[in-house]
Amino acid sequence: MSPSPLRVRPLSIAWRFAILGALVSLPITIVVNWLPDSEATIGGGIMTLGAFVAGVLAAIRSRDSSAAGFRTGFLAAVVGVLTSILTGGSPAAWPTSKVVFFVLASGLVLCVAPFFGLVCGRAGGWMANTVGSRWRSDANAL
Incomplete structure (x- = not known):
């Protein structure tokens, strides 16, 4: 028998931590958006929040929090670009200048957002390691 051409x-x-962090951040973002003068x-x-959560989860499982945060930032960029396409009206009706600006701005977002996610993921990993080490030292003191 030949092997299946489709390998899953x-x-x-x-990536699992990134997706989980992104999903966890959605209800938090909705609650933050209810605050006065919030434009989340x-x-x-x-x-920010999803990458932080992904970094915390990765640090708890002794994985690289930076990698989880970077991937979460990339997911955020993709979601942001798709959201702006869906809420911006029909792209076919956009003038050429708006299309050019959108393409350049989307490229910038897709390049920069993963690094913001990396920083937030690192901050989440640092926080998890700091708080976790305090819990372990308090438990050892008893």
Whole structure:
């Protein structure tokens, strides 16, 4: 028998943390958006809160929090670009200058957002390691 041409490989652990962090950040972003004078966006919430949560989860499981945060930032950029396309009206009706600006701005967002996610993921990993080490030292003191 020949092997199946379709091979299903599970996602890496960093991608799993990134997706989980993005999903966890959605309700938090909605609650933050209810605050007065808040302009929280889905992409921004995923990029900051989701990457932070992904970094915490990765640090708890002794994985690279930076990688989880970077991937969460990339997911945030993709969600942000897709959201702006869906809420911006029909792209076919856009003038050429708006299309050019959108393409350049989307490229910039897709390049920069993962690095913001990396920083937030690192901050989440640092926080998890700091708090976790305090819990372990308090438990050892008893």
